[in-house]
């Protein structure tokens with residue numbers, strides 16, 4: 001069975017019927033006014049894409065279901081006297097706005113156009129419908145460049161002195177049909193098919209094919225939608241919004257998708273077909289205006305919207321058409337929303353009793369929270385407003401104005417410029433430019449135009465419909481009221497929260513959500529920001545539900561304090577290398593150049609108090625919480641001058657006859673320590689084993705700092721972490737040394753609290769021999785940066801900037817493995833090491849301190865593997881807390897049946 005009638009499906013069948021089909025079925029079964037129709041399954045599409053042919057049964061199934069629609073409407077497809085017309089619409093499991101094809105008015109022919117004119121009593125309407133069919137069929141089914149049709153339309157408008165399409169009369173449109181038909185014949189080498197069924201079959205095939213259109217592929221990669229899902233195809237009886245002033249079409253949201261505010265939001269366009277609204281080609285009016293024109297349909301629409309919200313228990317967006325006063329529902333789905341709206345709506349739904357707290361938590365995510373932590377424009381700063389449009393997608397973006405996708409991509413990628421893409425309106429062809437830009441500014445279209453919908457989906461700042469702007473793409477400039485001209489390359493600032501556009505750069509300030517996390521804003525205060533309140537509520541739920549702890553990677557006392565206020569329960573990684581930089585380099589130089597034990601000891605003695613003081617301050621900032629200090633990791637040459645620079649200096653001095661013996665010794669040392677692959681060289685535990693006294697000095701500084709803090713009445717909980725261990729012997733040797741040093745400090749100071757010693761697991765060999773290593777380690781912390789580097793053989797400092805964009809484009813992976821954990825490879829090593837480590841030491845503590853500790857998807861994996869905590873940069877701590885809570889909630893939900901994907905509307909969520 002490759003086809004489901006709308007009455008046969010339901011909202012949970014998105015895999016098979018796509019989002020649109022499943023929700024049309026749901027609405028049909030709710031008794032809402034949906035035009036009759038049916039859905040061809042994604043399975044049929046997959047077979048078509050694999051074999052190049054539709055499944056054999058499809059033809060007869062289409063016939064049977066079409067007959068059903070014909071009966072329901074009392075008309076036959078393409079009947080010359082009174083034709084049934086259908087639309088053929090794509091609809092994948094995950095919404096891909098505007099990425100795939102749709103063909104409307106299938107069934108119109110040279111004959112049936114006359115029947116339609118007669119039945120509708122409207123010649124103009126019939127010819128307009130026919131020319132739309134020719135245009136869409138020509139473009140999507142026959143692959144003809146749309147510009148041919150656009151030019152012909154513009155020519156007729158010019159000839160007739162018409163400003164808008166609606167100003168063209170029946171005669172003009174009949175002429176246009178003739179022109180369009182000759183474009184079809186000339187460009188495709190065949191006449192437009194006059195057999196309605198042939199039109200239908202070709203359109204279905206074209207929709208299948210559009211799954212693999214380049215723009216759809218780009219969108220899928222960007223949104224991490226699997227490439228093998230295929231699309232469903234909906235065949236729906238046409239209803240017309242362009243049958244005169246009592247007809248129209250619109251898009252509505254049950255709450256504001258930008259802010260989350262309760263109410264009815266949307267755009268309406270009288271006397272138009274649906275694609276006109278989404279494409280943003282004509283400017284719409286606010287939905288509330290419909291109430292003045294058609295009270296009854298408006299009241300019915302509000303009623304339906306309330307029904308849908310109650311039924312889906314979420315914000316819904318809706319597409320509808322009014323045909324001569326009668327309301328028809330064409331689509332609904334759980335609507336996309338901005339990050340701020342997601343948090344507000346989730347909490348509103350809890351307060352309205354529609355969802356439980358766990359469900360509310362599941363409906364927001366760490367990516368959204370991270371977005372709310374972005375800075376905003378400083379309201380007190382001087383600004384030069386030049387226009388105002390719609391606040392389509394929030395945020396503050398500053399960049400150079402560019403007017404086409406090619407330039408946006410070129411400037412952003414090659415010149416590393418921040419750019420704002422300025423267009424009259426965007427189309428799916430602008431996708432690459434939108435991805436490259438910091439923000440998007442358009443002069444036409446409402447909050448549901450292509451630019452707005454796609455920008456919100458990407459979390460990108462967007463101001464749309466800034467009508468006062470005269471945008472001249474051809475000359476690369478726009479003019480604002482008062483004659484202000486902005487040319488390509490000029491800097492502008494756009495505020496997606498207010499819709500304002502400013503000339504020049506406006507300074508940005510911290511977001512209130514960050515100020516809340518830093519303890520500057522009281523979420524329960526009477527005048528508290530609703531968004532801050534919502535974030536606080538959901539963070540409280542997340543903290544309550546999560547099993548994993550969240551620590552921070554922090555090297556300085558200020559970072560530690562900041563991390564603590566962000567909710568970090570300790571430091572999971574305190575890198576000590578910065579403590580050897582700046583002024584202190586000279587001590588490292590002395591250490592490296594030391595001839596004989598005395599000189600070396602003197603250098604170490606000089607470093608000891610500095611290190612100790614660093615640790616005292618960090619332990620004070622994290623008093624009572626664990627602080628994992630990692631012994632020195634990077635190769636020593638990083639602390640020495642650059643080989644080339646030093647060689648030049650020495651050579652020049654020699655030429656002048658003024659050789660510096662210090663420089664000469666330094667140069668010898670730099671040469672001696674030079675490595676071809678320093679990341680695989682003398683670093684990590686290897687340093688501790690071959691540079692005498694270095695690790696000992698660090699351990700002494702750590703233990704003495706703890707003793708000082710304890711003497712001062714503090715509660716120091718320090719842990720010593722040994723990096724880059726690959727063999728248990730390495731850990732044994734360095735551990736013995738550390739234990740000896742700690743024992744000596746204990747004896748001298750009387751300090752007695754435990755100082756656990758553990759290791760980082762950041763080499764495949766460590767992961768594979770974790771059982772042995774755990775015998776000598778009290779904890780493991782997965783260094784997934786190095787583990788990714790060494791598992792893939794990718795130089796972490798080089799590959800992301802060189803060939804990763806090609807790898808992402810070719811689909812080798814959907815996200816960089818340095819950003820999101822590679823579950824199948826690196827993740828497998830983490831799992832093996834966790835299981836074998838715990839098998840040999842039951843109370844082995846497990847954490848992760850690579851960048852992945854703050855990545856939403858990776859946090860779910862670490863929860864799943866059973867780690868005790870994740871550690872990430874201070875700014876990501878709230879994200880990790882939220883995701884650790886979500887991971888616990890989602891895992892509990894799927895526990896009885898195993899790890900199935902939650903039926904979430906967001907593909908990124910569902911793939912977790």
Ligand code: PEP
Pocket residue numbers: 573575633762782783784785786787849850851
């Ligand atoms: C790691 O390798 O994951 C890690 C945290 O250490 P670093 O990034 O300092 O090498």
Ligand code: MG
Pocket residue numbers: 723762783785786
């Ligand atoms: Mg590392």
